[in-house]
Amino acid sequence: MNTPKVAEYITNWLKDYAVNAKVNGFVVGVSGGIDSAVTSTLCAKTGLATLCVEMPIHQAQSQVNRAQEHIAQLKERFSNVSDARVNLTSTFEDFKTVVPVVDASQKLDLTLANTRARLRMTTLYYLAGLHGLLVAGTGNKVEDFGVGFYTKYGDGGVDLSPIADLVKSEVFTLGEHLEVPESIQKAQPTDGLFGDSRTDEDQIGASYNELEWAMQIQNAGKKVEDFTGREKEVYKIYTHLNTINQHKMVAIPVCEIPKVLK
Known part of the structure; x- marks a missing residue:
């Protein structure tokens, strides 16, 4: 892969799409993982407004730290980057009190994990609507078109997908080229939807x-x-x-x- 050329191509593609859509830029959910870090950096490189959003729900502190480190770095590098933090933990807990009560089960755990992703999608579109932005997806090719490892109408609910033609190893290569924080490059991939330490590999x-x-x-x-x-x-x-x-x-x-x- 010609990494510099790929980065340039995606950046130009993002900018052209946004300009043609007559929007101000992009909003990206930043999780502390490599996919969202690469996506938000590519959006920032367009020079258009890029809003990075943290949306913790009972999140592990290590994930929070990586997300904050990445956002701080982006804001230092790009004047068009801003950030927001929306703690959805109380919203998630309130949701659980108003839906029908069921016995604990694997299906309940998975359903609640997907609920977290859908609450985040709703938040991103709320902010996108306020600021005239597009929601940039963070899914890679293996997740989006291989094993379907994402939440339908959750992290799968986006306006455009800049890295969905890159497999995970290519995303890591791109992350190194884009100078994504080393802590993110070394972290084990995880969707962070279960409130524990399980990785993507553990789940799949x-x-x-x-x-x-x-x-x-x-x-x-x-x-x-x-x-x-x-x-x-x-x-x-x-x-x-x-x-x-x-x-x-x-x-x-x-x-x-x-x-x-x-």
Whole structure:
């Protein structure tokens, strides 16, 4: 990958899109992870207004520290960067008191994790509406088009996706080129939606390097039966998630009424 050229290309793409849309710039949710750090830096490089938003919900202090370090660095480097902090913990807790009570279960944990992401999406669009900004997505190619590792209408609810054609390893390479804080470059990827220390790899059962391999293999037309051992295990994980999460990756189905019935 020609990293400097890729960074320049995405920056120009972002700026052209915003200018044509007649908006003031971008709003980005900053989590302390590599994807949001790279996305917000690319937005900042456009010279257009870039609002970085922290939205903690029972967040680990290490994630908060990395997000704040990154935002502080961006504000020093780019005069067009501003920030906001919206602590959604009380909102999340209030939400849990007004919805139907159910017994604790894995489904409840996942549903509440997705609720966190959707509260953040609502916050970003509130700020985007106030300031005339576009919500910039932070998903990478493996998450968005491989395993569907994001929340539908949560972090998947965005106006444009600047890094969604880059796999995770390419995002890390771009992060180093863009001088993202070293603490973020070294941190284990996590969605931070469960209020504990679990990483993306813990949830998925495979590393991003393994998932990138599986994505390439699937595109080459390989089948699970072609592999053994760990490769077979990883490929089964990838193909399973790719299948069950297609509803996130394809257009919303529309019931088209036959003309003879209209």
